[in-house]
């Protein structure tokens with residue numbers, strides 16, 4: 314891609330990040346320093362039962378703050394989760410919010426942070442209808458603590474919340490929704506089971522790859538994406554099959570970098586993956602993992618050069634687009650990711666609906682190669698064989 318000297322661009326890089334083993338111990342003192350009195354911790358029902366969560370509560374209390382916990386979060390968060398959480402914030406007299414967990418906890422925490430001082434219906438803030446212009450009020454002090462290395466939502470400024478009845482997903486977006494501080498402590502991910510590590514890890518890899526291949530001019534994002542790919546390529550297998558702190562730390566950094574880079578855009582793989590979650594409730598990372606080789610095969614004719622650079626970056630002997638795609642297939646195999654959608658309860662009867670949803674998905678808008686509904690149909694068909 315030639316260097317664009319004719320246009321004007323905006324680049325925004327993320328919030329303040331505290332990264333490293335043990336930084337979680339700084340959370341309580343940090344909240345105290347801000348003069349806060351009572352924090353609402355938003356997390357999922359599984360996580361709040363673990364000793365690590367108990368320890369965090371203890372540490373915050375020892376720092377002199379009160380704590381309330383909200384954990385009524387669906388796997389794919391819905392509006393009623395957010396409304397209940399906002400009610401909990403007011404009823405318990407909180408002044409700040411900590412999102413603690415994976416993507417769903419972050420999304421609900423961020424949406425609660427929006428809702429508590431914004432009086433319109435939650436979906437009036439839908440980004441698709443220009444709702445970000447109504448995000449004008451103060452947002453409570455908001456901190457994120459990731460416990461998975463995948464979505465990178467901890468550094469994001471948007472949240473995806475579904476309608477309880479229609480399951481239609483809405484994106485609520487505003488730079489005001491960025492966390493004031495991220496505490497990214499790789500030790501918190503040490504207990505993640507292999508499947509979650511693999512699936513969320515491939516999500517992070519897909520963010521980096523799609524951001525790097527996306528249309529648009531952002532040397533800043535390209536650099537971040539490539540280094541993210543390198544870190545993930547050298548650590549995902551180990552982090553999944555035989556984890557140590559270094560591999561988990563590299564994955565956590567790669568996930569932060571993926572979400573930082575994808576402000577440039579995503580691509581065809583996310584548009585193939587989203588309908589699989591909507592229609593058959595497939596884990597987002599797993600859907601990306603199965604679809605990324607197919608998406609890259611489609612892209613290879615146009616994104617050949619950039620895929621070659623990725624292959625060089627990760628040190629492949631066959632440093633070509635084909636070499637990169639073979640590497641993706643081998644990685645999936647090592648991680649136990651199925652090659653075909655038919656192993657994940659998807660069959661030919663789903664393809665029409667999947668293609669309808671995929672073409673409507675906004676992510677492929679930044680894919681370098683234009684994608685038609687027919688293309689999506691054919692890719693799903695190939696992935697089911």
Ligand SMILES: [Fe+2]
Pocket residue numbers: 464516520583597601
């Ligand atoms: Fe993703």
